[in-house]
Amino acid sequence: MLIDAVLRHLAFALCLALLSAGAVRLMIAYPILDHPNERSSHARPTPRGGGVGVVLAFVVGMAALYAGAEYARLPPPQFLGVIAAAVAIAGVSLWDDVKDLRFAVKLAAQAAAALVAIASGLVLDRLALPWVGQVSIGWLGLPLTLFWIVGCTNALNFMDGLDGLVGGSVFLAAVILCVVAGEQGGWFVYAASLLLAAGLAGFLPFNLHPARIFMGDVGSQFLGFMMAVLAVAAARFDAASVSFLIVPLLLFGLLFDAAFTLVRRALMGERVAAAHRTHLYQMAQRS
Numbered sequence: 048m049l050i051d052a053v054l055r056h057l058a059f060a061l062c063l064a065l066l067s068a069g070a071v072r073l074m075i076a077y078p079i080l081d082h083p084n085e086r087s088s089h090a091r092p093t094p095r096g097g098g099v100g101v102v103l104a105f106v107v108g109m110a111a112l113y114a115g116a117e118y119a120r121l122p123p124p125q126f127l128g129v130i131a132a133a134v135a136i137a138g139v140s141l142w143d144d145v146k147d148l149r150f151a152v153k154l155a156a157q158a159a160a161a162l163v164a165i166a167s168g169l170v171l172d173r174l175a176l177p178w179v180g181q182v183s184i185g186w187l188g189l190p191l192t193l194f195w196i197v198g199c200t201n202a203l204n205f206m207d208g209l210d211g212l213v214g215g216s217v218f219l220a221a222v223i224l225c226v227v228a229g230e231q232g233g234w235f236v237y238a239a240s241l242l243l244a245a246g247l248a249g250f251l252p253f254n255l256h257p258a259r260i261f262m263g264d265v266g267s268q269f270l271g272f273m274m275a276v277l278a279v280a281a282a283r284f285d286a287a288s289v290s291f292l293i294v295p296l297l298l299f300g301l302l303f304d305a306a307f308t309l310v311r312r313a314l315m316g317e318r319v320a321a322a323h324r325t326h327l328y329q330m331a332q333r334s
Contacts, residue, residue, distance in 0.1 A: 060245035063108050067100035067249025074099055075253065075260050079144050093258060096144045097250050098266015102137045104246035105239075105273070106130070112238050126235075128167020129276055136160040136200070136272045140264040150320040154197070157268070161196035164276060165189065171279050175290040196275040199298070202305035203271030204264060208329060210256040213301065217270045218247040220297035228281065233289045236281045243273060274298060304328055 078094030109130050139156040142148065172188045173181050184191065207213040225240035250266070253259045262270075278294035295302060304327045312319050324333075 056241060059108070059111070060241055060248075063104040063242060063245040064249040066107060067104040067246045068252070069249075070100035070103045071097045071250050071253050071260060078260075079263070081261055081263075093261060095261040095263035096141060096265055097253060097260040098137075098262035098264075098269055099141065100250045101243070101246035101262070101266055102134075102269050104249060105242045105269075106134060108242035108245065109239070112242075122168070125168045125280075128164055129169060129280075132160040132163040132167075133269065133273055133276070135163065137265055137269045140266075140268040143268075144263040144265055153264075153268075154201075157197050157200050157272070158193070160272060161193050161200075164196065165192055169276065169279055171195070171282060171291060173282065175282060175292070192279055195278070196272065199275035199278075199294075199302070200268050200271035202302050203274070203298075204267040205305045205308075206301045206326065206328065207262060207264075207267035208326065209332060210258040211251060211254050212328065213267055213270065214247055214251050214254050214262055216298065216301055217274060218244055218251060220274065220294070221247065223297055224277065224281075224293065227293060228289055231289050233281055236277050236289060239273070239277055239280075243270070 074096050075094050079096045080092045081095040113126060113130075136157060139148075139153070139160075143153055169192070170188050171184065171192045173183050175181055203213055203217070221240045221244040225237055225244060228234070228236035228240060247270075250262065254262060274294055278291050281289035281293065282291035308326050309319055312323070312325070317323075
């Protein structure tokens with residue numbers, strides 16, 4: 048029975064990967080062009096917005112999950128709140144890919160999406176710490192949840208500067224999170240991670256070096272938001288809690304680079320919101 052269920056889930060994931068690939072092909076055929084500048088890692092105009100395929104696969108999968116897999120759903124307010132917030136952040140990010148919005152506008156949209164998720168009940172109220180166990184964090188949960196969701200969303204957006212870097216990292220993280228959550232009985236996190244991995248599986252062949260398309264903000268911000276949400280959901284809503292810390296650990300390389308660079312630039316008196324080429328991964332690539 049277990050093998051049959053896994054095979055059905057993988058078959059469904061394959062269908063979503065093909066859907067994602069089809070959407071990415073359309074974004075290549077009707078491109079939003081990313082023209083290179085002094086900060087770019089590419090040398091010729093390249094389509095962006097390939098993250099639309101990932102978003103589409105995830106939303107279709109979530110709709111199927113809501114309709115036919117009650118065991119893997121959050122309570123309706125949380126489930127619908129998470130999906131509404133994810134679709135909202137994807138929509139604003141796609142607009143950003145087209146119009147290049149100011150950072151303040153993007154930050155406000157990210158905070159609004161995070162607050163939608165929080166208002167639906169997605170708030171971290173405890174941490175499972177190694178050798179300590181469950182630790183209640185009380186009223187700190189709300190600001191910590193808001194900081195985590197907005198911070199993770201921005202970190203993955205900042206790090207999307209090399210072919211396959213964010214897409215490949217999040218694909219591996221989603222696969223591992225899917226396996227861990229499945230073993231622990233955290234079915235919503237299991238299903239959502241599988242859907243993210245499926246969407247990325249359809250996108251990544253077009254994003255490997257030399258990339259035919261970039262995921263754009265619609266992909267990087269959406270992935271950052273959803274991985275942040277899954278970390279909170281893992282600790283908060285599933286019948287068997289998976290530690291919140293698993294997602295920060297899986298994404299540690301991306302999160303560390305983003306945080307280290309932000310702090311270093313702030314200490315040097317630079318404008319932290321200004322575009323630059325001083326992330327650790329950028330310096331490693333140039334060397």
